[in-house]
Amino acid sequence: QVQLQEAGPGLVKPSQTLSLTCTVSGGSISSGGYYWSWIRQHPGKGLEWIGYIYYSGNTYYNPSHKSRVSISVETSKNQFSLKVRSVTAADTAIYYCARAVGNSWGYFDPWGPGSLVTVSS
């Protein structure tokens, strides 16, 4: 079965770039059929979709994040990545990667366990 695991620094300084990688096991991103997603959860708050990418590199982003966010894929490593530029304390959150499924890639299954990123000097 497919499993996802986030990895990246737990602490990022304000104005710097947050970088996270999601490694997929038990299935190949290159097989197609799914979009690969990033979702975050601010402390004590709900979930927020950031965006997702297809193995071909096609991306869709939440319009709220489009200006500072980029998602990329590295099929040779079966990984996809998130970069958030010019971070502030408001980017402190648990970041999840997940596979988007369904006819319109609208919902998520499975998810990774999450990676807490704190923005602080």
Place this chain on the structure above:
Amino acid sequence: EIVMTQSPATLSVSPGERATLSCRASQSVSRDLAWYQHKPGQAPRLLIYGASTRAAGIPTRFSGSGSGTEFTLTISSLQSEDFALYYCQQYNKWPPSLTFGGGTKVEIK
């Protein structure tokens, strides 16, 4: 953006009792609605998609209903492992603009 509102924020239920969680969309999402269970420190788990279809491996005590703007997740007889946070999420638009509700915490009464 479609805003999803869940109620109540917290639901106190005794084991073995029924739990009914509500989710409302700010505009119609047809049946493009999913539910997730989330326990602290764990990955969220897909329970329901298409408003009422259980995901693989989900017990039959979980059921979803509704369409348009009003949706319900029912847990027919709460087990100890069901005490968790529950989120709804809509996926009605293309290009995608996927949004989640604020969550309902189901706690032991």
